[in-house]
Amino acid sequence: MFELFNSMMKEEWRMHSSFFGNRGFALFPLVIAAISMLFSLSMIIFGRIISQAEVLLGLHYLLLFMGSMVGGFGLLGREVMNRRFGQASLMAYSSRTLPISERIIFTNFVVKDVIYYFFLYVLPFTTGFVAGALLIDLNYPFITLLTTLFLAFCTGLSFVFLLSTIYANLGKKGLFLLLLIPVVFLVFFQGTGFNRLYVLPPLVLYTNPSAEIFIIALALVILPSVISLIFLKVDYPQSQKHYRNQFKEAVERLGFYGYSHFMVKDYLDFSRSEGGAGKVVFSFLVPVILVWFFLPQLLKVVPGLDILVVFAVVVGMMASSMYNWLVEYDMFSSYAFLPLTVPDVLRSKLNSYSVLNVIPLAVVLIATIYAGRLYDIVHIVLLFVAVSLYVVSVTVYLTGLNTTFSLYSAGTFASYVLVIGPVVLGMIFLAQLNFHFVLASVALIPVAFFVLKRSFIKWSSWEV
Amino acid sequence: MIIVKDLSKHFGDTKAVNNVNLEVKKGELFGLLGPNGSGKTTMIKMLTGQIKPTAGEIFVHGVNVLEDPLRVKELVGIIPEQETPPSFLTAEEYLYFVAKIRKLEDFEEKCEWWFSYLDFAGQRDVLCKDLSRGTRQKLMLAQAFLHEPELVIIDEPLINLDPLMQRKVKDFLKDYAGKGGTVFISTHILDIAREICSSMGIIYKGNLVFSGSMDDPAIGERPLEDFFLELVN
Numbered sequence: 126m127f128e129l130f131n132s133m134m135k136e137e138w139r140m141h142s143s144f145f146g147n148r149g150f151a152l153f154p155l156v157i158a159a160i161s162m163l164f165s166l167s168m169i170i171f172g173r174i175i176s177q178a179e180v181l182l183g184l185h186y187l188l189l190f191m192g193s194m195v196g197g198f199g200l201l202g203r204e205v206m207n208r209r210f211g212q213a214s215l216m217a218y219s220s221r222t223l224p225i226s227e228r229i230i231f232t233n234f235v236v237k238d239v240i241y242y243f244f245l246y247v248l249p250f251t252t253g254f255v256a257g258a259l260l261i262d263l264n265y266p267f268i269t270l271l272t273t274l275f276l277a278f279c280t281g282l283s284f285v286f287l288l289s290t291i292y293a294n295l296g297k298k299g300l301f302l303l304l305l306i307p308v309v310f311l312v313f314f315q316g317t318g319f320n321r322l323y324v325l326p327p328l329v330l331y332t333n334p335s336a337e338i339f340i341i342a343l344a345l346v347i348l349p350s351v352i353s354l355i356f357l358k359v360d361y362p363q364s365q366k367h368y369r370n371q372f373k374e375a376v377e378r379l380g381f382y383g384y385s386h387f388m389v390k391d392y393l394d395f396s397r398s399e400g401g402a403g404k405v406v407f408s409f410l411v412p413v414i415l416v417w418f419f420l421p422q423l424l425k426v427v428p429g430l431d432i433l434v435v436f437a438v439v440v441g442m443m444a445s446s447m448y449n450w451l452v453e454y455d456m457f458s459s460y461a462f463l464p465l466t467v468p469d470v471l472r473s474k475l476n477s478y479s480v481l482n483v484i485p486l487a488v489v490l491i492a493t494i495y496a497g498r499l500y501d502i503v504h505i506v507l508l509f510v511a512v513s514l515y516v517v518s519v520t521v522y523l524t525g526l527n528t529t530f531s532l533y534s535a536g537t538f539a540s541y542v543l544v545i546g547p548v549v550l551g552m553i554f555l556a557q558l559n560f561h562f563v564l565a566s567v568a569l570i571p572v573a574f575f576v577l578k579r580s581f582i583k584w585s586s587w588e589v
Numbered sequence: 590m591i592i593v594k595d596l597s598k599h600f601g602d603t604k605a606v607n608n609v610n611l612e613v614k615k616g617e618l619f620g621l622l623g624p625n626g627s628g629k630t631t632m633i634k635m636l637t638g639q640i641k642p643t644a645g646e647i648f649v650h651g652v653n654v655l656e657d658p659l660r661v662k663e664l665v666g667i668i669p670e671q672e673t674p675p676s677f678l679t680a681e682e683y684l685y686f687v688a689k690i691r692k693l694e695d696f697e698e699k700c701e702w703w704f705s706y707l708d709f710a711g712q713r714d715v716l717c718k719d720l721s722r723g724t725r726q727k728l729m730l731a732q733a734f735l736h737e738p739e740l741v742i743i744d745e746p747l748i749n750l751d752p753l754m755q756r757k758v759k760d761f762l763k764d765y766a767g768k769g770g771t772v773f774i775s776t777h778i779l780d781i782a783r784e785i786c787s788s789m790g791i792i793y794k795g796n797l798v799f800s801g802s803m804d805d806p807a808i809g810e811r812p813l814e815d816f817f818l819e820l821v822n
Contacts, residue, residue: 367714372682376689386689390678397677397716459675461639462667463690464659 129225133237152535154245158253165257174422178323178332184254184270185277185328188247192281195242196289231357235286235350239279247275269331276327279346287349293358368397387473388480394454405484409447413440413488433496434556434563437489437505438549441512444485448478448517449528457526457587468581471521475577482513504563508556511566511573512549518573519544522580525587590615590740590771591636596645598631598795605631607795609645613773613788615739618766620782621775623792624821629775630670632792633744636773637667650740663691666733670744676718680709680728683717687732696735703731706761707754722749730758740771747781759785783813793821 142150168180175183251271258265323329326342372389379385416439420432451474460470489509493502523541524531531537548569555562591613598606606628613619623629634640636647638658647654650664674683681700688696704710707727712720720728726749733741746762747755762772763785776782782789783803791799798820801807808816 365715365719368679368682368716369714370679370681370685372678372685376685386686390675390686393682394675394677454676456673458669458671459673462637462662462669463687464662465690466659 129230130233130237133233134241137237137241149534149536153538154249156535156538157246158249158256161250161253162257165254165263166261168258168263169261170427181328181331182322182325184274185325185331186322188250188274188277189281189325189327191246192242192278192283193285194281195238195246195278196282196285227357228354231354235282235353238282242278242282243275247271247278250274269334273327273331273342276330276342276346277325280325280327280342283346283349283353286353290353290356290358294356384473384476387470388477391451391474391477395450398454409443409484410488413443413485416440416443417492429557430553431556431560433493433498433501433505434508434560435553436492437509438512438552440485440489440492441509442516442545442549444482444509444513445516445520447481447484448474448520451477451481452526452528455526467526467584467587470526471581471584474526475517475521478517482510485509485513501560504560508552508563508566511569512552514573515548515569515576516545518576518580522576522583525580525584590617590650591619591773592646592648593636594646596632596635596647597643598628598635598640599643604795606635606642606792609792609795609797611790611797611800613771615771616766616769618762618772618785618787619774620786620789621773621792622777622779622782622789622817623775624777627792627821628795629777629792630744631795633670633742633773633775637665637742638662664738664740666736666738666741668729668733668741668743668746674717674725674728674732677716679714679716680720680724681713683728684731684735688735691736693736699735699737700731703727703734707731707757723751723754726750727754734765739769740773741765742773744775746774746776747778748776779813779817791817791820 138150168175248271251267251274255265255267255270323332326338326345330338330342371393372386375389375392376386379389382388417436420435420439423430423435424432455470455474457467457470486506486509489505490502493499493505498505519541520528523537523544552563552566555565591611593609593611596606596609596611597604609632621629621632631640635642636649636654638654638661641655649661652660652664654661674680675686678686681704684696684700684703688700701710704713707730709724709727712724715724717725717728730743730746733743747758750758759781762774766772766787774781774786786803788802789799790797799805799807799816
């Protein structure tokens with residue numbers, strides 16, 4: 126039993142370090158600590174608009190979300206992992222070939238995830254946050270906060286394991302059940318001004334500690350996992366889908382364009398992979414809407430800030446995540462034996478990226494019109510295009526065709542933040558001096574093309 | 590058709606391929622034999638310009654692979670060891686995609702022929718990620734011959750196929766070579782080489798320990814297996 130747990134820990138570490146390098150991955154907790162420290166330091170500014178209760182609420186839900194992400198990877202990340210390693214090579218599937226029950230494997234898997242991600246996420250996050258808070262004379266009890274954030278993380282992880290078990294057992298019926306969750310959620314919070322969000326047991330344990338609430342918080346972690354164990358099913362329902370030749374039809378329509386076959390392939394990848402078009406809604410449009418509603422709050426801290434400029438910059442940065450969608454399910458080994466180079470594939474992805482940018486561009490246009498700033502539309506659109514192009518060029522240079530995993534490397538992530546952060550902040554600063562200075566963002570366009578040119582040279586020597 | 594001069598590939602201290610010299614003539618069906626980990630796949634990756642050698646020269650179709658790997662990939666049909674067609678295209682869409690990359694006209698009939706010949710028309714509308722390994726292997730065979738190349742380089746051509754399909758593919762390769770095409774295959778299954786190859790090389794720990802025709806006097810009357818084991822032991 127312990128041998129299996131030990132091997133799973135090694136597997137998880139080696140899997141991550143194979144993507145990022147041992148040192149790059151080992152430093153990742155430091156990056157997490159640095160980010161959370163910056164987060165708590167920013168309370169010097171945001172403390173004026175956010176109460177301590179809201180900060181604690183945000184922290185606990187953030188960790189709940191992180192736990193859900195870790196748990197969700199078992200469900201949603203299968204395509205990526207199977208593509209890279211093949212199902213049979215992961216220890217989670219070893220009951221197929223070794224005399225070990227799936228329950229024992231799953232129990233080890235959950236315990237491994239809990240411990241592994243405690244050290245990778247929860248501990249560095251809490252340490253960074255508390256250390257940053259101390260610097261601005263805010264005192265959080267470290268052990269208490271670590272415990273309650275860890276419980277929030279485990280709640281998210283355990284809950285998503287339960288959802289994946291429901292999905293594995295019930296298939297499409299399970300999906301309907303999952304769709305009911307947001308409905309129940311909405312009914313629960315209707316007319317309460319979201320105050321009920323504060324009933325999250327780990328958060329209550331922090332604010333009003335008691336043995337009862339500790340037991341409830343613990344039960345919320347243990348019960349979903351135990352239920353998942355009882356109804357455990359490793360193989361997910363999968364049906365072999367059949368599709369008519371959409372590639373032929375679409376390429377014929379777009380035949381005038383040299384990269385049409387790549388763009389059609391990217392579109393089909395995007396629409397047929399798990400999540401489909403929902404990815405646009407949940408990983409782009411929802412965060413953009415949240416940003417739009419949050420930005421006016423910044424005016425309380427930085428009076429006179431041009432919200433539309435900040436919005437165009439933020440959307441330009443968020444748009445670059447679409448490049449990640451495009452490269453997520455592709456590997457160059459699929460092309461290495463065809464008359465194509467890595468730069469060819471990168472160019473094709475950038476073409477598709479340009480087309481996908483119609484979505485954030487539309488968002489920026491709508492926001493400009495909504496803000497009654499139609500006369501500023503040229504400035505705002507130019508700013509958005511320049512930022513989007515610049516950020517994606519840096520992304521391509523640093524990560525090539527392996528964006529998802531490369532940004533987990535401490536060095537790559539730090540470079541990414543350092544190269545992009547000052548530039549976008551500089552743009553916002555210039556706009557504060559004089560709105561017309563936004564036009565200086567046009568200088569980012571040749572810079573982006575230069576970075577892309579260097580990227581093609583850099584990645585052309587990459588071998589499969 | 591293929592000329593290899595003093596070719597080496599080192600990964601750190603590991604000499605995956607060590608000072609190999611080799612020539613494969615037009616119309617030959619050449620088998621590169623060797624145990625697992627002997628350097629076969631590394632050789633194929635260098636021949637097809639997928640990785641760069643540490644030292645040496647390679648000419649394929651008269652093209653210097655180091656100078657113009659893209660041209661080599663245009664001219665040659667290549668089937669890699671691991672069948673990795675993109676996940677979310679169907680089998681048919683993948684062949685169309687390859688045809689577009691290779692800028693082919695009138696390829697639809699050829700696709701039909703391959704679906705029919707390798708008996709996987711029923712899976713043409715299934716996503717590549719959902720295909721069995723055998724069907725993916727058929728798909729990779731079809732894509733490699735779609736542009737009717739004069740040279741095809743195949744890493745383990747029959748490993749995932751059932752006996753019926755193995756027979757068909759062997760017949761096809763022999764017929765193809767008989768009509769002037771050149772085939773370079775790597776395999777560790779000696780029976781395949783004995784049955785279809787006109788010449789062979791044996792690679793062991795990165796060194797080419799034998800190169801010659803299947804009738805080479807060095808082999809004599811012995812079974813190929815005995816000859817192979819003598820060389821690699």
